[in-house]
Amino acid sequence: MSHGADPQQGGVGVAEPNHQPMLEVKNLVKHFPIRSGVFIKRTVGEVKAVDGVSLNVYRGQTVALVGESGCGKSTTARAILRLLEPTSGQVALDGLDITALGKDKLRKARRDMQIVFQDPYASLNPRMTIRQILSEKYDLLGSKVTKATIGELLDTVGLAEEYADRYPHEFSGGQRQRIGIARAIAMNPKFIVLDEPVSALDVSIQAQIVNLLEDLQDELGLTYLFIAHDLSVVRHIADRVAVMYLGNVVEIADRDDLFDRPHHPYTQALISAVPIPDPHLERQRERIVLRGDVPNPANPPSGCRFRTRCWKFEQLSESDARRCIEEPPPLLQVGAKPGHDAACHYASLREVVRA
């Protein structure tokens, strides 16, 4: 299903049991060991960057992963692509188990799964021309470049062919991001991770890149995992949204359900913190301001990991609050129909965009 589906249907991206998902992530875990000692390195702890993430992305769909810095959204994406070796869990792309592949087969599989990085200044080799950067992709993944290939590819992302023999420093941020996108779509992949692709760009350029990504999705039938912290962009581009906190998905729902009917207190705080470019609305809005910062993922709080900053936890009676301290909340259905899950013992609807 495409992003262009009528939002009135509400069912955009709801689990489609008849289809096999393009990307199926089951219980993905990525722990980083903390080592100490000079000569003999001992593991003294673990940073639980990703701690059991499951999600499905259907063909042609965009699923967004959102959360604060350090919540594990980028690590999740990198573990899915095996740019980082997952500690445990399964990832299947179009039915193929990525986690089980050996080196050669993994490289072949990379044709189908690509990534666009956040920083267009750091992700292009400054010593290579655009033609070299793009051709390298074909060489590495064992495909032929014809004379027309690079020109066509640049044309697809809205750049003129004569740019091909220039170096990255000759381009603006938005143009570089177009080159990064060209590199990702070069081999006709099925699935692309977009890791904060517009965060580093100027406001007037962001909309250009967002539109380009949507056009490419329509034309090429691409499936996106979109990582972002800008929730207004997420609401525009995503069909489905997963909110992460300290390595866990705390709420997952179709776009409109998540923004109009958020159930997890963290999702509610996150949405309410986004300023809306409308002075009257902003003066009326009641903002949920969270206290403090994200706790250290090497030593997360017991029970619900969000409880140390949770505005709802503060309002609970002592006996109710004990449950949050002792029992990690499972991800359970909260809406009237399946597809909207939240991990909170006391999940309930709170309207936050306009209220």
Next chain:
Amino acid sequence: MSSAAEIDLEGPPAPLLEVRDLRVHFKTDYGVVKAVDGVSWHVNEGETLAIVGESGSGKSVSAMTILGLVPSPPATFPTGDVFLRGRSLLKMPEKQQRKLRGSQIAMIFQDPLTALNPVFKVGDQIAEMVRVHQDVTKGVARKRALDLLGEVGIPNPAVRLNQYPHEFSGGMRQRAMIAMALANDPHVLLADEPTTALDVTVQAQIMALLEKLQHERNTAIVLITHDLGVVASHADRINVMYAGKIVETGTADEIFYQPRHAYTFGLLSSLPRMDRSRQERLVPITGLPPSLANVPRGCAFHPRCAFASDLCVQDVPELRPVDGSAAASEHRAACVHSDRVAMAHDERVAQ
């Protein structure tokens, strides 16, 4: 009070801080870069003035010039002056300027990790700020630093005082920097993208803190940012900058609900909006911001402008009062097609 008390702040009524026809040019191999090209604005006590623009629009350079942070050479200042309560800052002897910087006017930078010195304890850096401007003992300055850390909402200030910047999280560092900026009770706070490096949840904390402090001290805040959401929730008045010039100025309501410059209108239209029904497509501004060494003739925005005509290529449009605005209004725009922009905006709103 600070040793800068000798500067008379009780003088005749004048804006607290005023920038008049400021130009900041840089000589480079590619020609003269006109980073700021004839900019005038003012800010009063307790008021928040936002300066909005994209990278390279000159919004940061104008603020840094006020604090004398733009080295000359390479910069030249062909025209312009900055007045604090009617007294010219740039014409003052350097020694006197130094006294004012940090005590009357302080700045908060975008990236607190590079703005704080990594090899000194946070408490010592704040205490130094106090001692530079006030004749107090080390002990008093330290006590003041402790109070300031508490005031900006840092838990366990006594412990935090003895920590280094790397031991602070991003939000805590920004709070420490705010504490440092407030050390001498400045009348004007220049905040250059104070929350851009932070998560939205922490951004909300920091902006709430700035508002609270402004309320208590009646500080004037100059908020430099590209984030129109932050501007909508915090600014009283707004200057929109493009290619080194102010292209539109007015109250927050005027800018958001009655934009009269094609660039302002373009910016507002290009934003995805969480509060409205989802658009099928975003409406971007086409093209790229110009190089400041080679600004287009006439209106600098015309190559990207949907309303542009031959008129726009001829002369640089001046900031003129907006048609139909109230007599007291300071709403001004530098666009020859203000009326067409107004119509286009009304059409958009009606949709």
